[in-house]
Amino acid sequence: MTKGFLHTHNLVVVIFLITFIIKTVLLLLNKYEQLDKIREKTKVLEMIMGTLILITGGYLLYATKNTQSYIIAKIVIVLACIPLGIIGLKKKNKALAVIALLGFLYVLGIALTKSLTLTKQKIEVPASVSEESSAASEEIIQENADNGLSNAKAIFEQECSRCHGLDGKQGLAGAKDLTVSQLTDAQKKEMILKGKGVMAGYEGRLSEQEIDNLVLYVNTLKK
Ligand code: HEC
Structure with a gap:
Protein backbone atom coordinates (compact mmCIF):
# COMPACT_ATOMS: atom_id res chain seq x y z
CA MET A 1 0.00 0.00 0.00
CA THR A 2 2.67 2.48 1.07
CA LYS A 3 4.79 1.34 -1.88
CA GLY A 4 1.98 2.10 -4.30
CA PHE A 5 1.65 5.57 -2.86
CA LEU A 6 5.39 6.10 -3.09
CA HIS A 7 5.51 5.03 -6.75
CA THR A 8 2.52 7.22 -7.60
CA HIS A 9 4.08 10.14 -5.74
CA ASN A 10 7.42 9.79 -7.53
CA LEU A 11 5.84 9.32 -10.95
CA VAL A 12 3.54 12.32 -10.63
CA VAL A 13 6.37 14.45 -9.27
CA VAL A 14 8.53 13.61 -12.29
CA ILE A 15 5.75 14.40 -14.79
CA PHE A 16 4.96 17.61 -12.93
CA LEU A 17 8.61 18.63 -12.92
CA ILE A 18 9.05 17.96 -16.63
CA THR A 19 6.02 20.06 -17.61
CA PHE A 20 7.15 22.80 -15.26
CA ILE A 21 10.65 22.82 -16.77
CA ILE A 22 9.22 23.02 -20.30
CA LYS A 23 7.00 25.96 -19.35
CA THR A 24 9.82 27.80 -17.59
CA VAL A 25 12.09 27.35 -20.59
CA LEU A 26 9.36 28.72 -22.90
CA LEU A 27 8.98 31.68 -20.56
CA LEU A 28 12.73 32.33 -20.54
CA LEU A 29 12.76 32.17 -24.34
CA ASN A 30 9.90 34.72 -24.48
CA LYS A 31 7.67 32.19 -26.27
CA TYR A 32 4.61 33.51 -24.49
CA GLU A 33 2.09 32.28 -27.04
CA GLN A 34 3.24 28.70 -26.85
CA LEU A 35 3.49 28.95 -23.10
CA ASP A 36 -0.12 30.09 -22.79
CA LYS A 37 -1.25 27.31 -25.13
CA ILE A 38 0.48 24.67 -23.06
CA ARG A 39 -0.73 26.21 -19.83
CA GLU A 40 -4.27 26.15 -21.12
CA LYS A 41 -3.98 22.52 -22.19
CA THR A 42 -2.37 21.26 -18.99
CA LYS A 43 -4.49 23.27 -16.57
CA TYR A 59 -0.22 9.85 3.20
CA LEU A 60 3.47 8.91 3.08
CA LEU A 61 4.24 11.37 5.83
CA TYR A 62 1.43 9.88 7.91
CA ALA A 63 2.35 6.25 7.12
CA THR A 64 6.10 6.49 7.59
CA LYS A 65 5.96 9.03 10.43
CA ASN A 66 9.20 10.29 8.96
CA THR A 67 9.66 13.81 10.29
CA GLN A 68 13.40 14.13 9.70
CA SER A 69 14.38 17.70 8.90
CA TYR A 70 14.90 16.98 5.20
CA ILE A 71 11.29 15.79 4.87
CA ILE A 72 9.98 18.91 6.63
CA ALA A 73 12.16 21.12 4.42
CA LYS A 74 10.81 19.32 1.33
CA ILE A 75 7.23 20.02 2.34
CA VAL A 76 7.85 23.68 3.20
CA ILE A 77 9.74 24.37 -0.03
CA VAL A 78 7.18 22.59 -2.20
CA LEU A 79 4.29 24.43 -0.57
CA ALA A 80 6.12 27.73 -1.11
CA CYS A 81 7.22 27.01 -4.68
CA ILE A 82 3.85 25.91 -6.05
CA PRO A 83 2.22 29.37 -5.74
CA LEU A 84 5.49 31.04 -6.81
CA GLY A 85 5.58 28.90 -9.93
CA ILE A 86 1.92 29.43 -10.77
CA ILE A 87 2.20 33.19 -10.36
CA GLY A 88 5.52 33.31 -12.21
CA LEU A 89 4.10 31.52 -15.25
CA VAL A 98 13.13 30.33 -12.04
CA ILE A 99 13.11 30.56 -8.23
CA LEU A 112 17.33 11.69 -3.80
CA THR A 113 20.12 12.22 -1.27
CA LYS A 114 17.98 12.43 1.86
CA SER A 115 20.15 15.34 2.92
CA LEU A 116 19.72 19.09 3.02
CA THR A 117 23.24 19.66 1.76
CA LEU A 118 22.68 17.19 -1.09
CA THR A 119 25.56 15.03 0.05
CA LYS A 120 24.99 11.34 -0.15
CA GLN A 121 25.04 9.92 3.33
CA LYS A 122 25.28 6.34 2.23
CA ILE A 123 28.82 5.25 2.85
CA GLU A 124 30.03 3.46 -0.22
CA VAL A 125 32.15 0.51 0.71
CA PRO A 126 35.03 0.18 -1.74
CA ALA A 127 34.85 -3.13 -3.55
CA SER A 128 38.24 -4.27 -2.29
CA VAL A 129 37.29 -3.67 1.34
CA SER A 130 33.99 -5.51 1.07
CA GLU A 131 35.73 -8.39 -0.66
CA GLU A 132 38.28 -8.52 2.10
CA SER A 133 35.63 -8.45 4.79
CA SER A 134 33.60 -11.17 3.15
CA ALA A 135 36.74 -13.27 2.87
CA ALA A 136 37.34 -12.55 6.55
CA SER A 137 33.81 -13.52 7.52
CA GLU A 138 34.10 -16.71 5.50
CA GLU A 139 37.21 -17.47 7.46
CA ILE A 140 35.34 -16.88 10.72
CA ILE A 141 32.50 -19.13 9.61
CA GLN A 142 35.00 -21.81 8.64
CA GLU A 143 36.77 -21.40 11.97
CA ASN A 144 33.49 -21.71 13.84
CA ALA A 145 32.64 -24.82 11.89
CA ASP A 146 36.06 -26.25 12.73
CA ASN A 147 35.60 -25.34 16.39
CA GLY A 148 32.14 -26.90 16.37
CA LEU A 149 33.50 -30.10 14.90
CA SER A 150 36.41 -30.36 17.30
CA ASN A 151 34.00 -29.68 20.16
CA ALA A 152 31.76 -32.41 18.84
CA LYS A 153 34.76 -34.75 18.63
CA ALA A 154 35.59 -34.05 22.28
CA ILE A 155 31.99 -34.65 23.34
CA PHE A 156 31.82 -37.81 21.26
CA GLU A 157 35.00 -39.18 22.79
CA GLN A 158 33.78 -38.42 26.29
CA GLU A 159 30.10 -39.34 26.00
CA CYS A 160 29.45 -41.56 23.06
CA SER A 161 32.59 -43.62 22.60
CA ARG A 162 31.73 -45.71 25.67
CA CYS A 163 29.21 -47.53 23.54
CA HIS A 164 30.01 -46.54 19.97
CA GLY A 165 33.79 -46.64 20.26
CA LEU A 166 36.15 -43.88 19.18
CA ASP A 167 35.69 -44.86 15.56
CA GLY A 168 31.89 -45.29 15.88
CA LYS A 169 32.10 -49.02 15.09
CA GLN A 170 32.24 -50.59 18.54
CA GLY A 171 28.56 -51.45 18.98
CA LEU A 172 28.59 -52.07 22.74
CA ALA A 173 25.26 -52.89 24.37
CA GLY A 174 23.61 -53.13 20.99
CA ALA A 175 24.84 -49.70 19.87
CA LYS A 176 24.61 -49.30 16.13
CA ASP A 177 27.72 -49.07 13.99
CA LEU A 178 27.70 -45.37 13.19
CA THR A 179 29.97 -45.71 10.17
CA VAL A 180 27.24 -47.55 8.27
CA SER A 181 24.26 -45.66 9.66
CA GLN A 182 21.52 -45.12 7.08
CA LEU A 183 19.76 -42.47 9.12
CA THR A 184 19.28 -38.97 7.78
CA ASP A 185 20.77 -36.04 9.67
CA ALA A 186 17.33 -35.21 11.07
CA GLN A 187 16.85 -38.78 12.28
CA LYS A 188 20.30 -38.82 13.87
CA LYS A 189 19.52 -35.57 15.60
CA GLU A 190 16.24 -37.02 16.86
CA MET A 191 18.07 -40.13 18.06
CA ILE A 192 20.64 -38.11 19.98
CA LEU A 193 17.95 -35.83 21.43
CA LYS A 194 15.53 -38.53 22.52
CA GLY A 195 17.73 -41.60 22.74
CA LYS A 196 16.48 -45.13 22.19
CA GLY A 197 16.72 -48.28 24.26
CA VAL A 198 20.01 -48.31 26.15
CA MET A 199 21.07 -45.01 24.65
CA ALA A 200 19.76 -42.18 26.81
CA GLY A 201 18.61 -38.97 25.16
CA TYR A 202 20.84 -35.94 25.41
CA GLU A 203 18.06 -33.37 25.28
CA GLY A 204 18.79 -30.74 27.93
CA ARG A 205 22.27 -32.08 28.55
CA LEU A 206 23.72 -30.90 25.26
CA SER A 207 22.78 -27.73 23.43
CA GLU A 208 21.03 -27.90 20.09
CA GLN A 209 24.18 -26.50 18.49
CA GLU A 210 26.29 -29.23 20.07
CA ILE A 211 23.90 -31.88 18.85
CA ASP A 212 23.93 -30.45 15.31
CA ASN A 213 27.70 -30.56 15.43
CA LEU A 214 27.62 -34.14 16.75
CA VAL A 215 25.52 -35.16 13.74
CA LEU A 216 28.15 -33.57 11.49
CA TYR A 217 30.90 -35.33 13.40
CA VAL A 218 29.13 -38.71 13.24
CA ASN A 219 28.91 -38.22 9.47
CA THR A 220 32.68 -37.79 9.28
CA LEU A 221 33.08 -41.31 10.77
CA LYS A 222 31.54 -42.83 7.67
CA LYS A 223 34.01 -44.50 5.42
C1 HEC B 1 24.88 -46.34 26.57
C2 HEC B 1 25.43 -46.56 25.27
C3 HEC B 1 25.32 -45.47 24.28
C4 HEC B 1 25.81 -44.19 24.38
C5 HEC B 1 26.58 -43.57 25.54
C6 HEC B 1 25.46 -43.52 23.16
N1 HEC B 1 24.79 -44.35 22.33
FE1 HEC B 1 24.16 -43.93 20.45
N2 HEC B 1 23.27 -45.72 20.36
C7 HEC B 1 23.28 -46.70 21.35
C8 HEC B 1 22.41 -47.79 20.98
C9 HEC B 1 22.13 -49.02 21.80
C10 HEC B 1 21.87 -47.46 19.73
C11 HEC B 1 20.86 -48.23 18.93
C12 HEC B 1 19.45 -47.85 19.35
C13 HEC B 1 18.40 -48.64 18.59
O1 HEC B 1 18.30 -48.40 17.37
O2 HEC B 1 17.71 -49.38 19.23
C14 HEC B 1 22.43 -46.15 19.37
C15 HEC B 1 22.16 -45.49 18.19
C16 HEC B 1 22.73 -44.29 17.84
C17 HEC B 1 22.52 -43.65 16.57
C18 HEC B 1 21.64 -44.17 15.45
C19 HEC B 1 22.45 -45.03 14.50
C20 HEC B 1 21.56 -45.78 13.52
O3 HEC B 1 21.98 -45.83 12.35
O4 HEC B 1 20.50 -46.24 13.90
C21 HEC B 1 23.24 -42.53 16.59
C22 HEC B 1 23.35 -41.49 15.46
C23 HEC B 1 23.90 -42.44 17.85
N3 HEC B 1 23.56 -43.52 18.58
C24 HEC B 1 24.72 -41.41 18.24
C25 HEC B 1 25.20 -41.28 19.51
C26 HEC B 1 25.89 -40.11 19.99
C27 HEC B 1 26.24 -38.89 19.13
C28 HEC B 1 26.17 -40.32 21.28
C29 HEC B 1 26.85 -39.38 22.24
C30 HEC B 1 26.26 -38.06 22.40
C31 HEC B 1 25.66 -41.61 21.62
N4 HEC B 1 25.07 -42.15 20.54
C32 HEC B 1 25.84 -42.20 22.87
C33 HEC B 1 24.03 -46.67 22.51
C34 HEC B 1 24.67 -45.53 22.99
Missing part, protein backbone atom coordinates in the same frame (compact mmCIF):
# COMPACT_ATOMS: atom_id res chain seq x y z
CA VAL A 44 -6.69 20.38 -15.44
CA LEU A 45 -3.84 17.88 -15.57
CA GLU A 46 -1.78 20.19 -13.42
CA MET A 47 -4.50 20.52 -10.82
CA ILE A 48 -4.88 16.75 -10.69
CA MET A 49 -1.13 16.28 -10.39
CA GLY A 50 -0.81 18.90 -7.69
CA THR A 51 -3.59 17.30 -5.67
CA LEU A 52 -2.12 13.82 -6.17
CA ILE A 53 1.32 14.96 -5.04
CA LEU A 54 -0.10 16.50 -1.88
CA ILE A 55 -2.38 13.53 -1.11
CA THR A 56 0.27 10.86 -1.70
CA GLY A 57 2.92 12.96 0.05
CA GLY A 58 0.60 13.53 2.99
CA LYS A 90 0.85 33.42 -15.18
CA LYS A 91 2.35 36.89 -14.83
CA LYS A 92 5.28 35.98 -17.09
CA ASN A 93 7.64 36.73 -14.24
CA LYS A 94 10.86 34.96 -15.13
CA ALA A 95 12.50 35.48 -11.76
CA LEU A 96 9.62 33.90 -9.86
CA ALA A 97 9.40 30.95 -12.25
CA ALA A 100 10.26 28.06 -8.14
CA LEU A 101 12.08 25.75 -10.54
CA LEU A 102 15.28 25.94 -8.51
CA GLY A 103 13.19 25.20 -5.42
CA PHE A 104 11.67 22.12 -7.04
CA LEU A 105 15.07 20.90 -8.26
CA TYR A 106 16.53 21.42 -4.81
CA VAL A 107 13.66 19.39 -3.33
CA LEU A 108 14.36 16.66 -5.87
CA GLY A 109 18.00 16.71 -4.76
CA ILE A 110 16.96 16.49 -1.12
CA ALA A 111 14.66 13.58 -1.89
